[in-house]
Amino acid sequence: MNTASHAPRRARHVRVPAFAPVAVRARVDGWTPARQAAFLGALAETGSVEAAARKVGMARETAYRLRRRPGAGSFAAAWDAVIGKRSGAKRKVTVDERVQRAFQGLLKVRMYGGRHVATEHKADNRALLAQLAHVRRSARGRGGGGRS
Known part of the structure; x- marks a missing residue:
């Protein structure tokens, strides 16, 4: 008897x-x-875009449409x-996304035992600091922020 086929699945x-x-x-x-966070949690649970979309009350096609929208890089x-799916290069965060992250933060999907159990809002301090540095550089470039 082959015991490998009876081993508990991880x-x-x-x-x-x-x-x-x-x-x-x-809307x-x-x-x-x-709903976007719940979709990603359901996708992690099921591995199926169709099942995840159905679980959050949306259609599979609208999930793909959302993924293709401008500004959907982080979600995608x-x-x-x-x-x-692994990409070889690290994804660049656009200026618009950095501003959104700085002021609105991120959503963190919490999984436990392979199930989506919660979604929390989390500040993105790295984006906030990067945005502040960008504003300072811009102000210095316009002649308003130099040291005396």
Whole structure:
């Protein structure tokens, strides 16, 4: 008897990276930031875009459309990380995304035992500091921020 086929299957523990939600027009039945986080959590649980979209009350096609929207880079990167797609290069954060992260923060999907259990809002201090440095450099370039 082959014991390898009877070995208990290890739970798939997928880490969902913190992400900046895609900015969309506010609609109760739309892709709210909470629904985006729940989708990524469900995607980590199921491994299926269709099942994850269904679980959050959305259609598979709208999930792909959301992923392709301008400003969806962080969401798409989190999606890729969840399904195990690796890109060779580190993703560049755009200026618009950095501003959004600095002032609105990130969403962190919490998983426990392979299940989405919570979503928390987290400040992105790195983006805030980078934005402040950018503002200071810009002010110095215009002649207003030099040292005496």
